[in-house]
Amino acid sequence: xxxxxxxxxxxxxxxxxxxxxxxxxxxxxxxxxxxxxxxxxxxxxxxxxxxxxxxxxxxxxxxxxxxxxxxxxxxxxxxxxxxxx
Amino acid sequence: xxxxxxxxxxxxxxxxxxxxxxxxxxxxxxxxxxxxxxxxxxxxxxxxxxxxxxxxxxxxxxxxxxxxxxxxxxxxxxxxxxxxxxxxxxxxxxxxxxxxxxxxxxxxxxxxxxxxxxxxxxxxxxxxxxxxxxxxxxxxxxxxxxxxxxxxxxxxxxxxxxxxxxxxxxxxxxxxxxxxxxxxxxxxxxxxxxxxxxxxxxxxxxxxxxxxxxxxxxxxxxxxxxxxxxxxxxxxxxxxxxxxxxxxxxxxxxxxxxxxxxxxxxxxxxxxxxxxxxxxxxxxxxxxxxxxxxxxxxxxxxxxxxxxxxxxxxxxxxxxxxxxxxxxxxxxxxxxxxxxxxxxxxxxxxxxxxxxxxxx
Amino acid sequence: xxxxxxxxxxxxxxxxxxxxxxxxxxxxxxxxxxxxxxxxxxxxxxxxxxxxxxxxxxxxxxxxxxxxxxxxxxxxxxxxxxxxxxxxxxxxxxxxxxxxxxxxxxxxxxxxxxxxxxxxxxxxxxxxxxxxxxxxxxxxxxxxxxxxxxxxxxxxxxxxxxxxxxxxxxxxxxxxxxxxxxxxxxxxxxxxxxxxxxxxxxxxxx
Numbered sequence: 001x002x003x004x005x006x007x008x009x010x011x012x013x014x015x016x017x018x019x020x021x022x023x024x025x026x027x028x029x030x031x032x033x034x035x036x037x038x039x040x041x042x043x044x045x046x047x048x049x050x051x052x053x054x055x056x057x058x059x060x061x062x063x064x065x066x067x068x069x070x071x072x073x074x075x076x077x078x079x080x081x082x083x084x085x
Numbered sequence: 086x087x088x089x090x091x092x093x094x095x096x097x098x099x100x101x102x103x104x105x106x107x108x109x110x111x112x113x114x115x116x117x118x119x120x121x122x123x124x125x126x127x128x129x130x131x132x133x134x135x136x137x138x139x140x141x142x143x144x145x146x147x148x149x150x151x152x153x154x155x156x157x158x159x160x161x162x163x164x165x166x167x168x169x170x171x172x173x174x175x176x177x178x179x180x181x182x183x184x185x186x187x188x189x190x191x192x193x194x195x196x197x198x199x200x201x202x203x204x205x206x207x208x209x210x211x212x213x214x215x216x217x218x219x220x221x222x223x224x225x226x227x228x229x230x231x232x233x234x235x236x237x238x239x240x241x242x243x244x245x246x247x248x249x250x251x252x253x254x255x256x257x258x259x260x261x262x263x264x265x266x267x268x269x270x271x272x273x274x275x276x277x278x279x280x281x282x283x284x285x286x287x288x289x290x291x292x293x294x295x296x297x298x299x300x301x302x303x304x305x306x307x308x309x310x311x312x313x314x315x316x317x318x319x320x321x322x323x324x325x326x327x328x329x330x331x332x333x334x335x336x337x338x339x340x341x342x343x344x345x346x347x348x349x350x351x352x353x354x355x356x357x358x359x360x361x362x363x364x365x366x367x368x369x370x371x372x373x374x375x376x377x378x379x380x381x382x383x384x385x386x387x388x389x390x391x392x393x394x395x396x397x398x399x400x401x402x403x404x405x406x407x408x409x410x411x412x413x414x415x416x417x418x419x420x421x422x423x424x425x426x427x428x429x430x431x432x433x434x435x436x437x438x439x440x441x442x443x444x445x
Numbered sequence: 446x447x448x449x450x451x452x453x454x455x456x457x458x459x460x461x462x463x464x465x466x467x468x469x470x471x472x473x474x475x476x477x478x479x480x481x482x483x484x485x486x487x488x489x490x491x492x493x494x495x496x497x498x499x500x501x502x503x504x505x506x507x508x509x510x511x512x513x514x515x516x517x518x519x520x521x522x523x524x525x526x527x528x529x530x531x532x533x534x535x536x537x538x539x540x541x542x543x544x545x546x547x548x549x550x551x552x553x554x555x556x557x558x559x560x561x562x563x564x565x566x567x568x569x570x571x572x573x574x575x576x577x578x579x580x581x582x583x584x585x586x587x588x589x590x591x592x593x594x595x596x597x598x599x600x601x602x603x604x605x606x607x608x609x610x611x612x613x614x615x616x617x618x619x620x621x622x623x624x625x626x627x628x629x630x631x632x633x634x635x636x637x638x639x640x641x642x643x644x645x646x647x648x649x650x651x
Contacts, residue, residue: 017494017556039491042309046252046555053552063253124553175562176535177584183540184616187584188533205592206584208535209564216581223599244540247547248558297603300579301524302571308559319524319577323604433559434568436580 004077007055012073015051016044028073037072045070058083087222088285089442090292091157092386093150096275096373097132101153106390109372109398110418116259116271116374124247130259131241132273132374143178144190146238146276151198154234158280159287166201167231171221173213174206174238174378176245183244202230211341211432212300213237214277214381215440219298221281222440226297231283237382238276245272245377252308260344260375262368262400263353263414265407270343273374277383291445293389296330298440299323308433310348314355316437317429321359324427324439332360335441336423337397339388340412341431342368343375344402348431353408364427367415371401381430381438392423392444447601448631451514452645453506455482455622460505462513478620479505495556496569497539499613503530503566504573506624507609514626517607518574527579527605528567529596532613535584536563566613579605588612588623588650590639597627597637612650621649 009023018038031037033045040048045063048070052058058080060066069079093101097115098108108115115132122129138145155163162168177186187206194204207217214237221233249255249272256269285292301323303316310317325331338361340352349368356362369384376383391398397419406414429439454461460468460482468485470478479501483493486509493504511517517526539560546554559565564582571580579600585592597608607628614621623646627637635641 018491019494020491041306043307043495043556043559050251050552050554054550124547179540183544184537185534186537186540187535188586191586203586203589206535207581208562208584209567209580209582210562220581220596220599223603224595227595227599227602229595244544244561247553248543248555248561251553251555251558299603300581301577302528302568302580304523304571304575304577306572307565307568316577327604433562434564434580434582435571436564436568 002077004080005073008073008076011051011055015047016040026073031072032070056080087225087281087283087295088288088292089279089281089295089389090288090290091154091280092389093153093157093278094275094383094386095146095150096383097134098372102386102390105387106394109387112399112401112418114259114372114401115273122246124250129246130256130271132271133241134274140181141178141190142180142240143238144193147172147194147236148197150236150276150278154278154280157289162232162287163234164199164201165232168234169202169224169230170200170204170234170236171217172204172206172236172238173217173382175208175210175213176239176242179244180240180242208378209432209436210434211377211380212430212436212438213378214385215298215428215430215438216300216381218279218281218381218385218440219300219438222295222297225281225283232287233281234278235281235382236276236278237379239274239377239379241272241274254345256344259402260370261402262342262344262370263349263408263412264403265405267344267346267349267407269345271370271374273376275373275376275379275383277379277386279382279386293392294443294445296328296441296443298438300436300438303435303437305435307435310351310431312351314351314358316435317352317355317431318358320437321355321427321429321439324441328441330425330441334425335361335364335427336421337391337426338364338366339384339426339428340366340368341429342370344370350408352431353410353412356412357410362410363413365397365415366412367398367400385428388426388428389442392426392442395420395422397421447597447627447629447637448634449637449641449645450626450628450631450634451510452623452625453509454647455502455506455620457618457620462509490573497560498615499536499539499563500560500566500569502613502615502622503570503611506611506622507570510609510624510626517626521606523575524577525606526576527600527608528570529581529593529600529608530567530611530613531583531585531592532563532615533584533586534616536561538615538617588614588646590642590646593642594637594639601629614650623650
């Protein structure tokens with residue numbers, strides 16, 4: 001598995017207090033904000049912004065940017081790679 | 086009958102209710118751009134009181150307002166055993182002592198003012214002020230007390246500024262309640278007071294009539310309002326029903342109007358469900374900023390002065406409708422005989438509260 | 446007349462319902478006491494893990510009250526159960542955690558900030574149960590039976606039919622939490638007055 005995606009999953013679990021989940025429970029394409037996926041809410045979306053800064057040094061100025069970027073672990077990884085290059 | 090009067094406000098706009106009201110008539114805002122106030126040292130729009138002492142700001146403001154009140158009511162009321170003090174606040178003296186934000190200042194105030202009964206702090210996020218006024222009404226109606234002094238007080242701190250910044254809830258300009266260009270709140274600090282009593286004779290200026298109010302939870306989200314305005318709808322509906330007030334009886338609404346996209350939209354939906362979209366409405370947060378635990382008391386006090394002076398005050402910061410249901414937002418000050426007004430508040434934790442005041 | 450129909454105590458050592466110990470803390474466990482209770486009682490509500498200590502305590506004890514008094518879930522309209530809670534230190538524990546997030550961990554945490562208000566526990570209980578009724582959170586210097594008796598009576602005479610009350614005495618490791626249910630009908634319950642409330646609350650509180 002791609003290291004960035006695995007790390008992201010660990011960071012998600014840590015940052016969002018998803019204590020009942022393991023890395024293996026989170027599919028790369030699981031829709032983070034849908035109930036069928038991780039069922040995250042608006043506060044979690046803001047914590048993802050903190051996660052990006054804390055673990056990846058990326059600053060998100062406008063929370064609306066997150067709407068596209070945070071759909072799944074896949075889109076988050078793409079966003080991180082794009083911002084870093 | 087339950088009376089409400091002796092309203093007082095200490096804010097950046099003035100140290101007395103009269104000074105504050107003069108500023109409101111002139112449509113002046115207490116919000117200014119404060120440099121270095123943000124987490125990344127950026128400038129932030131805040132309604133800050135100048136020249137507050139370095140320490141014990143919470144206690145100091147409450148002591149000042151009590152001194153003012155002693156000139157507005159029979160001063161024996163303050164120490165009477167038939168009186169209780171209700172304080173509405175979210176953070177108390179946070180900057181002094183985060184581990185115990187209310188204990189020390191209340192203990193000190195008890196010694197200074199010799200209250201007969203232990204004050205009760207109502208700490209219910211942004212609805213605390215309206216909730217406290219409703220509680221005052223309820224305590225007197227139940228025969229537990231004859232007089233209740235309701236004081237709302239909250240201060241700006243780095244803690245609060247950084248917190249709302251982390252929620253991306255702060256406006257990048259002075260807040261624009263209900264406006265199409267709104268994008269967040271402007272925090273404010275202030276202290277407001279009203280006295281609620283079953284005895285009109287205690288008031289030096291004639292009081293108004295306080296009608297029973299209610300609260301209701303959205304049961305939806307701890308920090309975001311219900312998209313259908315469920316809690317606000319239920320609270321206002323109940324407040325109107327128990328007082329036999331119809332939507333045609335209400336002359337003015339002092340809404341919560343924080344200036345966030347979601348709050349103001351939610352309120353417009355609730356008011357539409359209640360058939361109240363035609364009622365002249367403002368948010369006072371363009372003048373005072375969002376004073377959190379103090380808001381319900383400061384804004385009720387300001388609205389009471391609107392009744393007394395027979396004037397609808399412009400909703401500062403509003404130019405163009407920005408909510409899906411159009412409200413009758415007050416565009417300019419307008420002389421108007423106001424008999425019955427509705428005050429609403431909504432807050433974190435899903436709380437919503439409302440009350441009605443009438444001219445006697 | 447109204448009745449105390451069910452009550453729970455939580456201390457640092459044990460959790461009891463209606464006077465009977467249900468769970469004792471395992472000092473050897475890696476999990477903190479609240480997590481132990483959550484797992485021991487087999488609750489399934491992942492939001493629990495995001496909550497602060499006030500909300501975790503309120504959640505656990507209100508769920509235990511519901512189990513002890515299941516009739517509460519179908520005897521009332523969705524706005525007839527009021528929530529009346531109080532404590533001494535407001536949201537101090539959560540406030541200190543939030544402050545740490547920006548002073549020591551680099552960025553203010555929104556997930557911690559939303560719990561820096563003591564009434565959030567009422568929101569959590571309302572959301573879980575879809576209860577749209579009256580709420581109040583008060584800060585008092587100590588557990589005050591008169592306050593709970595007086596204000597519950599206010600709620601019961603202004604449209605509420607039941608009141609879930611709670612004293613959330615939590616400060617660091619000190620835990621003295623007492624949650625109780627007041628109902629207008631309560632054949633098996635104790636009459637609700639300050640004397641009886643003091644008796645049930647126990648020596649540590651009063």
